[in-house]
Amino acid sequence: MSVSKFDGASPALKCVIRFFVAGEAPNSIIARDNLRRLRESLPEIHFEIEIVDVNVNPEIALQKGVFVTPALEVLEPPPGGIFYGNLSNSDPIRRLIETSKDWPGSGPKGLSEQQTAGHR
Amino acid sequence: MGEDTEGNSGNPCFSAAIRKIPTGIDGLDEILDGGLPAAGLTLLSGGPGSGKTVIGLQFLVQGALLGHPGIMLTFEEREDSLRRYSAAFGWDIGTLEAKGSIAIISARFNPDAIISGDFDLGSVMAILRHKARALEARRVIIDAPDVLLRLLGDRTKERGQLYKLNEWLRDDGLCAVMTVKDSFGEGSDSYREFLHYMAECVIQLDQRVMDQVTTRRMRVIKFRGSAYGRNEYPFGITREGAMVIPVTHASLGHRALGESIPSGIAGLDTITSGGYRRNSCTLITGTSGTGKTTFACSFTREATSRGERVFYLNFEESLDAMVSCMLGPGIDLRPALESGLLRFVSIMPESQGIEEHLIQAFGVISEFEPSFIVVDAISACRRMGSEQAAFDYMLRLIDHCKARGITSVLTNLTANSGEAMQITGMDLSSVIDMVVILRNIETSGSMERELLILKSRGRNHSNRVHRFGISSRGVEILGVGQESGNVC
Structure with a gap:
């Protein structure tokens, strides 16, 4: 029933990210900048980014098992993934997001199911 | 405050200036002249299975039990496997965690993670700092950081991160123990030098095989601003954790020989002016079948019948074998076993290294508090590894007993009667106070038993060769009654 929503106009794919940085550590500054560039290069994607500064919220890092910074966790779209590093090489994350973006082409039903699964 | 610290560091008696935390591990604090440096890094280096993690955990648990909280940061193990591992040593980590005395942080690398540039250990340091403050912990074990550091991809970055970690540990005044492996792969020499430079104290553990028996050794390589034992020390890992064999002290703390104790053989008491002496060490030596065990058991029965x-x-x-054998010469050890006055331990010499043997024996001694120890037979100790191992074992055991006023009776099996004259073949004569030589002589179709007192410190003894017999009445020295005036 919700399938029709994705017909026609380009679908706005949502990308939910949890981004772990360590204050103003050099790698964390570089990573912030690289992430900004990545967002700019993917205008069709709607990003939702939660930034966790491990110096302020170490408990979250511990709970999520993130022991190096910067680290980026893709929560949506599925299947998601975890990246360590300052994103100086953003190819892997771009490919992960873009592969997910291409799903509508493989059939609207597929996307619908995937999204429902992701939201559950 | 600057003046205070300056005043301290200017103190030439440096061991007083360094604050230390006792490890609570028997023997280790002795070698470290008090304990680990209270602030800064101690490196615990060793190959796989050398006992690094056990020693780290033990330090943490001993501290936690005394009300000093600590943190275990491991890059290699899961929390639950560390808990199980600790339980094997009787350490209830779970309870200590619930009380807030111990925290385990398992910082294992997520195998699915994709590397997309440079990163650092900012997060793990933030977590560690957070936990240390929450628990008010001063002790931190950093177990196998190389696993995560290796991911940084190059040695310069690894050093940078370690340096940062070390600075932070110093700033926060934490006592940190870091376990590292022996081999660092490529460029290992300069990396090792760097690690050693960073640490206040470096302890090297190793495990080696001598004649098919594994032994563990420990050596302190450096300890900034402190005195320390510079030798290599044997240590063991037992069910209670690691234990370093107490150093044989330069000053012999042996007690003086005391009163005579009946040997359980009336004739032997006569020719030795009263029997064995308290705090002494007596060796009964002879070839196979000469009656060494019978002599030892006669003494055992006599001592236990007096309630010792x-x-x-x-x-x-x-x-079972020994008890039933001794019924032949009329020595019944069963009452002593039933009353608990006789503690019997039977063990294959090759089953463990000398450290484990010593720890086991010292354990029985401290728990059972015997007046006497019988070792049957010391010649078998060669099977603990080597001639040197047997010597070390016996010397440390006798030393331990003499310092505690425990009288020892040893038997020794010699291959031929000529060898018996060399006493033990182990050079132990300096700690042996009395030697009884037993031998079998074949004369015109029959065999005769002979006995000779080779040495008896501080006592008159017969210089003659005495004949003796073993019958259902036990050991009888023949023809002693008439000649008792002949002792020399």
Whole structure:
């Protein structure tokens, strides 16, 4: 029933990210900048980014098992993934997001199911 | 405050200036002249299975039990496997965690993670700092950081991160123990040098095989601003954790020889002016079948019948075998076993290294508090590894007993009667106070038993060769009654 929503106009794919940085550590500054560039290069994607500064919220890092910074966790779209590093090489994350973006082409039903699964 | 610290560091008596935290591990604090540096890094280096993690955990648990919280940061193990591992040593980590005395942080690398540029250990340091403050912990074990550091991809970055970690540990005044492996792969020499430079104290553990028996050794390589034992020390890992064998002290703390104690053989008492002496070490030596064990058991029965405790360490026979054999010469050890005055331990010499043997024997001694120890037979100790291992074992055991006023009776099996004259073949004569030589002589179709007192410190003894017999009445020295005036 919700399938029709994705017909026609380009679908706005949502990308939910949890981004772990360590204050103003050099790698964390570089990573912030690289992430900004990545967002700019993917205008069709709607990003939702939660930034966790491990110096302020170490408990979250511990709970999520993130022991190096910067680290980026893709929560949506599925299947998601975890990246360590300052994103100086953003190819892997771009490919992960873009592969997910291409799903509508493989059939609207597929996307619908995937999204429902992701939201559950 | 600057003046205070300056005043301290200017103190030439440096061991007083360094604050230390006792490890609570027997023997280790002795080597470290008090304990680990209270602020800064101690490196615990060793190959796989050398006991690094056990020592780290033990330090943490001993501290936690005394009300000093600590943190275990491991890059290699899961929390639950560390808990299980600790339980094997009787350490209830779970309870200590619930009380907030211990925290385990398992910082294992997520195998699915994709590397997309440079990163650092900012997060793990933030977590560690957070936990240390929450628990008010001063002790931190950093177990196998190389696993995560390796991911940084190059040695310069690894050093940078370690340096940062070390600075932080110093700033926060934490006592940190870091376990590292022995081999660092490529460029290992300069990396090792760097690690050693960073640390206040470096302890090297190793495990080696000598004649098919594994032994563990420990050596302190450096300890900034402190005195320390510079030798290599044997240590063991037992069910209670690691234990370093106490150093044989330069000053012999042996007690003086005391009163005579009946040997359980009336004739032997006569020719030795009263029997064995308290705090002494007596060696009964002879070839196979000369009656050494019978002499030792006669003494055991005599001592236990007077209500004294005897620890019988047998390297050759099982309890059942020995007890039933001794019924032949009329020596019934069963009452002593039932009353608990006789503690019998039977063990194969090759089953463990000398450290484990010593720890086991010292354990029985401290718990059972015997007046006497019988070791049957010390010749079997060669099977603990080597001639040197046997010597070390016996010397440390006798030393331990003499310092505690425990009288020892040793038996020794010699291959031929000529060898018996060399006493033990182990050079132990300096710690042996009395030697009884037993031998079998074949004369015109029959065999005769002979006995000779080779040495008896501070006492008159017969210089003659005495004949003796073993019958259902036990050992009888023949023809002693008439010649008792002949002792020399």
